[in-house]
Amino acid sequence: MRYLPHSEADRQAMLAAIGVGSIDDLFADIPSDLRVHGLDLPRAAGEISVERTLGRLSAENIAASSVPFFVGAGAYKHHVPATVDHLIQRSEFLTSYTPYQPEITQGTLQYLFEFQTQVAHLTGMEVANASMYDGSTATVEAVLMAHRITKRSKAVLSGGLHPQYRAVVESLSPMAGDTVDALPADPTGTEDILASIDADTSCVVVQSPSVYGHLIDLAPIAAKAHEVGALLIAVFTEVVSLGLVEPPGAQGADIVVGEGQSIGNALSFGGPYVGLFATRLKYVRQMPGRLCGETVDAEGRRGFVLTLSTREQHIRRDKATSNICTNSGLCALAFTIHMTLLGEKGLARLARINHANAVKLAESLSALPGLTLLNDSFFNEFTIRLPGDAADIVEKLVAKGVLAGVPVSRLEPGKSELADLLIVASTEVNTDEDRAAFVAALSEVLA
Amino acid sequence: MSMNAKGRPTVAATAATSAIPDTFTGNRALQIEEALLFEVGRHDVTGVDLDEPADFAPRLGKLARKQPIDLPGLSEPETMRHYVRLSQKNYAIDSGLYPLGSCTMKHNPRLNEKVARLPGIGDVHPLQPLSTVKGAVELMAELGRWLIEMTGMKAVALSPKAGAHGELCGMMAIKAAIAAKGETRNIVLVPESAHGTNPATAALIGFKVVTVPARPDGTVAPEAVKALLSPDVAAIMLTNPNTCGLFERDVVEIAAAIHAAGAYFYCDGANFNAIVGKAKVGELGVDAMHINLHKTFSTPHGGGGPGAGPVVLSERLAAFAPLPFVRVEADGPVLVESEEALLPGETPFGRMTAFHGQMGMFVRALSYMLSHGSDGLQQASEDAVLNANYVRAGLRDLMSQPSGDRTCMHEVLFDDTFLEGTGVTTLDFAKAMIDEGYHPMTMYFPLVVHGAMLIEPTESESKASLDLFIATLRDLVMKAKAGDLERFQQAPRFAPRRRLDETRAARAPKLKWEKPEPWVEAAAAE
Numbered sequence: 001m002r003y004l005p006h007s008e009a010d011r012q013a014m015l016a017a018i019g020v021g022s023i024d025d026l027f028a029d030i031p032s033d034l035r036v037h038g039l040d041l042p043r044a045a046g047e048i049s050v051e052r053t054l055g056r057l058s059a060e061n062i063a064a065s066s067v068p069f070f071v072g073a074g075a076y077k078h079h080v081p082a083t084v085d086h087l088i089q090r091s092e093f094l095t096s097y098t099p100y101q102p103e104i105t106q107g108t109l110q111y112l113f114e115f116q117t118q119v120a121h122l123t124g125m126e127v128a129n130a131s132m133y134d135g136s137t138a139t140v141e142a143v144l145m146a147h148r149i150t151k152r153s154k155a156v157l158s159g160g161l162h163p164q165y166r167a168v169v170e171s172l173s174p175m176a177g178d179t180v181d182a183l184p185a186d187p188t189g190t191e192d193i194l195a196s197i198d199a200d201t202s203c204v205v206v207q208s209p210s211v212y213g214h215l216i217d218l219a220p221i222a223a224k225a226h227e228v229g230a231l232l233i234a235v236f237t238e239v240v241s242l243g244l245v246e247p248p249g250a251q252g253a254d255i256v257v258g259e260g261q262s263i264g265n266a267l268s269f270g271g272p273y274v275g276l277f278a279t280r281l282k283y284v285r286q287m288p289g290r291l292c293g294e295t296v297d298a299e300g301r302r303g304f305v306l307t308l309s310t311r312e313q314h315i316r317r318d319k320a321t322s323n324i325c326t327n328s329g330l331c332a333l334a335f336t337i338h339m340t341l342l343g344e345k346g347l348a349r350l351a352r353i354n355h356a357n358a359v360k361l362a363e364s365l366s367a368l369p370g371l372t373l374l375n376d377s378f379f380n381e382f383t384i385r386l387p388g389d390a391a392d393i394v395e396k397l398v399a400k401g402v403l404a405g406v407p408v409s410r411l412e413p414g415k416s417e418l419a420d421l422l423i424v425a426s427t428e429v430n431t432d433e434d435r436a437a438f439v440a441a442l443s444e445v446l447a
Numbered sequence: 448m449s450m451n452a453k454g455r456p457t458v459a460a461t462a463a464t465s466a467i468p469d470t471f472t473g474n475r476a477l478q479i480e481e482a483l484l485f486e487v488g489r490h491d492v493t494g495v496d497l498d499e500p501a502d503f504a505p506r507l508g509k510l511a512r513k514q515p516i517d518l519p520g521l522s523e524p525e526t527m528r529h530y531v532r533l534s535q536k537n538y539a540i541d542s543g544l545y546p547l548g549s550c551t552m553k554h555n556p557r558l559n560e561k562v563a564r565l566p567g568i569g570d571v572h573p574l575q576p577l578s579t580v581k582g583a584v585e586l587m588a589e590l591g592r593w594l595i596e597m598t599g600m601k602a603v604a605l606s607p608k609a610g611a612h613g614e615l616c617g618m619m620a621i622k623a624a625i626a627a628k629g630e631t632r633n634i635v636l637v638p639e640s641a642h643g644t645n646p647a648t649a650a651l652i653g654f655k656v657v658t659v660p661a662r663p664d665g666t667v668a669p670e671a672v673k674a675l676l677s678p679d680v681a682a683i684m685l686t687n688p689n690t691c692g693l694f695e696r697d698v699v700e701i702a703a704a705i706h707a708a709g710a711y712f713y714c715d716g717a718n719f720n721a722i723v724g725k726a727k728v729g730e731l732g733v734d735a736m737h738i739n740l741h742k743t744f745s746t747p748h749g750g751g752g753p754g755a756g757p758v759v760l761s762e763r764l765a766a767f768a769p770l771p772f773v774r775v776e777a778d779g780p781v782l783v784e785s786e787e788a789l790l791p792g793e794t795p796f797g798r799m800t801a802f803h804g805q806m807g808m809f810v811r812a813l814s815y816m817l818s819h820g821s822d823g824l825q826q827a828s829e830d831a832v833l834n835a836n837y838v839r840a841g842l843r844d845l846m847s848q849p850s851g852d853r854t855c856m857h858e859v860l861f862d863d864t865f866l867e868g869t870g871v872t873t874l875d876f877a878k879a880m881i882d883e884g885y886h887p888m889t890m891y892f893p894l895v896v897h898g899a900m901l902i903e904p905t906e907s908e909s910k911a912s913l914d915l916f917i918a919t920l921r922d923l924v925m926k927a928k929a930g931d932l933e934r935f936q937q938a939p940r941f942a943p944r945r946r947l948d949e950t951r952a953a954r955a956p957k958l959k960w961e962k963p964e965p966w967v968e969a970a971a972a973e
Contacts, residue, residue, distance in 0.1 A: 001823040003554055004830055005909035014833055014910060018840040023829045026836055026854055029694035030726045039724055041596055044820035047558050054814060057589075058567030060582025062575065071572045074801055081495055083523055085564075088749075091541030092534035095555050097886075098751035100547075103942040104881055107537035108750040111530070114484045117959040121517045127958050131752070133608035136801035144651075164801035171769070171797025172615075175622055175652040208510075215510045246510045268563075269583050270573030270802025271608065272753030284956065290751065295952035298945035301473075307952040313611070313647035314892075318656040323647035326609035326741065330749025337530060340484055343520015346493030355507070356500035377508035398576050406574045413787040428497065 001044050062403065064267055068434035070361070072381045072425025073211060073406040074135070074162050074237045075270065076262045079429055084264050084337045088330055098290075098329070102305045103297075108329065109304035112292040115336040122242045123234075123256040124249020125278035129289040130306075131332040132275025132324065135259030136168045139205065139235055141277070141288045141322055142255045143173050146203035146231045148286050148321065153178045154200045156230075158193055159186030160210025162237060163411040169205070178202070185412055187383050187421055188374050189214030194224045201228060203255075207235040208248070211411070212423060213378040215245060222252025231255060239263055239276065240427075241379040243351030255279045263342075264334030274331035285311060288322030350428060354380035357426040357435075364439045365424070370446060374421070381425040383408070386446075390422040393445055400441040478943055481532040485960040488519025494526050536943040537750070538886045544908055544916055548858040548889035548901025549642070549690055551720050551742035553831075556818065559746070559811035568810050573802035577782060583806065588773045588780035590813045594738060594759055597824070599729030602765035604758045604772060606804035610717060611644040613737025613756025614684075616799050618648055620735060620760060620767040621682050621711045623796035627767075632681035632710065638667050640691055640893040645684040645715060654681060661895055664850035665691030665860070669700040676708040686715035687731070688722065688856040690893040691849070692835065692901070702732025711735070711764070719743045720905070721832055721857035724825030734761040740805070744812035755808035770795045771803050830906035831857040834913060838904055841917035845924045849896045857905070863898025871927040873898035875935035878946065882939045883919050 006014075011023070020026060027035065045053075064077045071077070088094065092107060099105030099112075112130045119128035132138040143155045155178055157166055163185070170180050183191055189210060197204055204225050208216035222232040234248030236258035248256045260274040261267075279287060285308065293307035313320040342350060358380040366373040370387035386393055390407035397404040405424035412418050426435070473480045505511065521529060538545070545552035563569055571580055591603045604620075607613035618635075625632050635649040638659045646656040657675055662668050666689060683705050687695045695701070702712050714728055714736040720743040722728075728736050740746045741754040748754075760768055771784040772795070782803065783789065819827060832855075839859040843852045847864035863873045877887030877900070889901040904913060926934055939945065 001819060001826055003556060003818070004823070004826060004906055005912075006830055006833075010910040011830075011833060014837045018833075018836045020836075020854075023833060026829075026832050027694075027725055028854065029696045029856075030722070031696070031699065034699070034726050034730050036725055036727055039596055039821040039824070041593060041821040041824075042817070044823040045817050047818075050558060050814055050817045051562060053817060054562045054568070054586070054810060055565060057582035057586045058562075058565035060585070061567035061571045062579040063566035063570040064572055064575075065566065065570050069572075071575055073574055075573055077570075077572065081523075083494070083526060087527070087530045087534075089560060090531070090534045092537035092539045093530075093750055094560075094747045095540040095552075096537045096750045097545065097547055097550055097552060097748045101538070101877070101881065101887055102947045103878070103939045103944045104538040104886065105536070105750070106943050107533035107535065110481070110483070110533050110536070113958075113960070117485060118518060120959050124514075133612060133753070134800060134802075137608060137612070137799075162801060164798060167770075167798040168800060171619070171799070172652070175619060177653055215508055217508075217510060242512075243516070244512055245507060246512050247516075250514065266564075266569040266807070267572045268569050269571045269580065269806035271800075271805040272755075272807050274753075284958070291956070291958055293952040294957040295948045297947050301944060303944040303947045305947045305949050305952045307949065307958075308956060310953075313643035315643070316647070317643045318646035318650035320643070320647040320650075323611045323615060323644050323651050324609075325611045325644050326739075326748075326754040327752040329751035329753070330747065331753055333750065337526065339518065340488065340521050340529070341494035341523065341526050342518075343488060343493045344490045344516050344518040346495045346497065346520055347516070347518060349493075349497045349499060350495070353497060353500050355505060356503045359503050359506055362506070375506070377506050377510065379507070394576055395578065398579060403572075403575055403579065410574060410784075413785040 068402045068437045070405045070424050070426055070438060071403050073411065073423045074259065075267055076238055076425060076427055077267060077429055078262050078427050080264055080266065080338060081341055083341060084334050087337055088334050093333055094330065099306060102303065106303060109292050111333055111336055113294065113304050115332050116292060118336060118339050119276050119278055122247065123278040124247030125256050126281040127284050128276065128278040129287055129291050131328040132277050132289055133328060134271065134273040134275045135237055135257060136165045138257035138275035138277045139165050140169045140172045142233045142257045143169055143178065143203055143205065144176055145255060145286050145288060146233060147178055149283055150202040150229060150231060152200055152202035154202055155180050156193065156196045156201055156204045157182040158206040159183040159191050160189060160212060160214060160216060161205055161207045161235060162211040165235065185418060187212045187408065187418065193221060197224050197228060197230060199228050201230040203231045203233050205233045205235060209238060209241055209379045209381060213375050213382040215377040215379065218248055218251035218253060233257065238379060238381065240351050240354055243347040244355055245379060260335045264338035265331050272328060272331050274328040274335050284308065286321055287311065289324050290327060353428045357430050358382060361424065361426045361435050364435060368443060380427055381423060383421055383423050386420050386422055389419050396445045397441050402438050402441045404438060479532050481529060483960055484529065485519055488521050490519055492520045492522055494521055494523040543884060543886065544904065544912055545886045546888045546902045546904050547886065548903040549717055551903060551905055553745050553905040554907040555745055555747040556815065559814040562814050563807050563810050584773060584780050584782045586813060587809060588775055590809050591773055593816050594757055597723055598736065598759045599727030600759035601762045602760045602768050604760065604768040606769060606771065606799045607737065607756040607758055608800055608805055609752065609754035610737055610739040610756045611648060612799060613758045614644055614648040614715065615651065616758045616769060617713050617735035617737060618652060619796050620764045621713065622652055623767045624764055625681055632679050634680045636672065636675055636680060636683040638685060639895045640665050640689055641684060641686060642690065642715060642717060649684065664693060665689060665895060666693050666695055667701060669697045669704060672701050673704050676704060680708055680710045682711040682713050684713045684715060686718060688718045691860045692855040692858040694856055698731045706732065717742060718857065721828055723828045724821065725828050729761060734764050740808045740812040745815045746808045746811040753805060753808065755805035766792055766794045767796050770798045827906045834904040834906060834908055835859045837913055838902055838917060842920055845921055858901055858903035860896060861900045862896045865924065866927060869927045870932050871935045873900055875938065876923065878938035879923055879935045882941050885916065885919065
């Protein structure tokens with residue numbers, strides 16, 4: 001086996017040095033009747049064979065880059081510069097562990113410090129952590145954090161929150177002692193969430209742009225939440241929007257969580273992604289996850305360490321703010337490298353391109369007979385009402401070589417009033433030809 | 448693994464004097480100092496060429512951004528240099544032995560990186576029509592088949608994002624199963640030697656944690672468990688092999704007692720690497736166990752993540768597996784994403800995450816499994832255990848083991864008794880290892896052992912590599928005993944940084960870059 005260095009002679013010499021006769025002697029603590037002798041699985045395979053097997057599975061899927069592609073709703077097809085994937089594969093980043101020995105992991109620690117700064121600036125918040133698993137798990141962690149801060153247990157979820165994010169909150173929060181008041185799906189972006197906020201509310205969770213693409217004015221929601229002593233948790237799934245849209249921090253959010261996949265990270269069928277988590281400095285000791293901080297070494301030189309770890313499970317055990325340990329370090333690295341390449345200038349331009357592409361597509365689609373655009377405002381994603389079942393139409397468009405978007409029924413099954421809705425995203429990777437192909441194919445399908 | 452607790456010094460290291468002369472740049476040849484991005488980047492520089500879009504009518508309503516973001520950029524060559532220099536300040540498994548106990552820092556094959564980037568794997572969206580991702584679903588089913596066969600369990604929940612997330616998934620399944628029986632059990636038993644994530648997970652979902660005392664050798668006695676059992680006990684969370692590197696030899700009796708009391712057995716699978724192909728946890732009576740794909744199956748740790756923590760479930764818990772899951776039907780695997788798609792008897796407790804889990808890790812792990820095969824997986828476990836015992840044999844006369852010299856599994860545990868009277872602490876000893884070119888072992892964990900040093904060499908190390916490691920530690924022990932305090936208390940001297948002041952970092956947290964005040968910048972410019 002190519003990954004195992006020992007020769008048989010090595011193994012025999014080592015057993016002799018240990019003072020046992022056979023390898024079985026080292027497994028003597030496993031009761032002999034429970035010892036396994038062979039698994040019902042294939043035997044070892046060389047690189048050629050493994051690559052062929054996995055290549056065959058890969059070939060059964062349609063890659064986003066190979067077709068006009070408009071699928072979003074929480075994960076987005078963006079271009080990732082070649083530099084990013086090269087750098088994250090450097091051995092010293094890829095094959096290093098959590099930086100528990102700071103003297104020999106300053107590389108990881110410095111990029112985490114830079115990552116935290118970028119995320120804080122993007123969201124308009126005072127402090128960001130070193131990443132969570134993804135946007136959905138960051139959201140439920142924010143709900144639990146709000147419970148700790150307010151000592152209240154009712155979480156109000158907007159109907160514009162991604163339904164799978166909602167499901168994550170609805171699964172964990174009640175087991176942690178919360179009640180969840182989830183508003184009905186809000187495809188038109190017109191819900192009245194203020195009416196649901198009261199003196200029992202620990203937090204209001206609002207996604208902007210919403211899963212249906214609407215930009216939500218967070219300021220009045222923050223004002224109402226603060227009036228009754230609740231927190232506003234702002235969620236985003238498209239971080240590129242922050243290049244063009246007013247950040248949640250400037251609109252009064254207390255905790256900002258989101259998905260960072262769009263910057264630096266591949267679609268990868270849903271993971272690994274990178275959860276972003278930011279808040280006000282006054283809440284930092286209630287934050288989940290790792291934090292990197294600046295300090296000095298014994299010679300007075302600047303250096304970085306993991307800090308405030310008395311919040312964390314390895315110190316506090318059952319009193320910790322979260323059970324999280326491993327996070328998304330390498331995805332955070334991809335994010336921070338891509339963001340460094342973009343800079344303010346590049347991110348703003350990338351955001352403008354995304355917005356312009358989505359506006360062009362929305363205009364073309366809504367000109368088709370029988371189609372209605374549900375959005376007044378949006379960034380790079382919007383919802384249209386089709387004259388028929390959206391999932392059926394999407395399937396027919398697959399046959400025409402276009403991946404058109406996410407039928408709302410995929411996220412909200414069993415709700416017939418939502419069955420004709422389609423969430424459509426357009427990013428910088430879409431060309432005029434892509435959009436023309438989409439519009440033409442949809443016209444044919446609807447004809 | 449974690450560090451802190453018993454025997455760990457809490458004061459900063461004494462001020463050090465450097466024997467190395469200063470350079471103008473502060474650089475030391477290949478060790479090049481790198482400023483922060485925010486100090487070298489500019490707001491009008493970008494390393495990505497994008498064309499400005501033609502004029503269009505924005506649809507942002509009144510929510511267009513009003514203030515600049517404050518995000519400096521770098522050109523592509525500057526970016527390359529910034530991160531290459533940062534990378535050179537990191538230790539990595541590719542550059543040397545990384546014996547962090549309970550972390551399983553083994554070789555990361557590059558074939559796995561290659562297949563993760565295949566267009567039909569890396570470039571597919573989780574919400575594409577299912578008709579366009581049949582290969583992805585088949586891959587998940589195949590990974591599940593391997594995990595189930597290796598563990599002898601009934602079902603697997605693939606979606607948890609890391610080990611602790613898998614623990615949460617398993618414990619949520621247990622909570623749901625208890626609720627389904629109309630019971631209200633609120634106690635979870637956790638041994639003293641457990642990872643911090645175990646009590647943190649149980650407490651997160653409202654369980655009361657009760658500590659199970661350990662035997663002197665760190666294992667759990669059935670009597671100790673039985674003494675704590677009651678109708679209020681929901682589960683035990685046991686790591687096997689445990690964090691002292693020992694197989695819980697009475698695990699079957701403990702499982703039987705737990706089940707007889709109507710409770711469930713959660714197994715922390717962090718140390719699964721020791722027993723793949725040697726024992727099936729399903730046959731030990733386990734009801735749920737997470738598997739860290741980033742440990743046992745070698746997906747890269749990446750500086751702290753991402754991981755993946757699939758959970759295998761027993762017959763008693765299989766029905767509660769969260770959405771989404773893969774159901775294997777006669778004409779192929781089906782991804783079940785919603786309650787509308789459930790069959791009778793499928794009662795998921797909910798959802799752990801958006802989408803379907805860490806596909807990028809699934810494919811790497813499956814590539815690792817296919818490469819090893821059933822024979823290679825068993826050989827890897829045997830070599831991992833062989834290597835740990837070889838290190839034990841090489842050091843047992845000089846270093847102290849908390850429960851005497853006995854066969855260990857894939858990691859060997861020492862305490863700091865051998866350093867008594869030398870003035871050298873476990874921390875000092877670890878930092879001296881850095882100067883010798885090694886990443887230290889896990890320190891001060893498990894908490895039940897004073898000044899613990901937990902060494903997990905993994906199967907990736909050759910005999911020659913272990914011989915040098917053993918010789919190095921022997922030399923350090925002799926130097927400690929000979930009173931060469933300076934070597935330890937001043938260590939590390941050759942790393943990119945000397946010891947860092949963690950107290951200062953925590954007392955006045957500086958968690959992001961702040962622009963210096965103008966007078967500070969002016970003074971620096973003079």
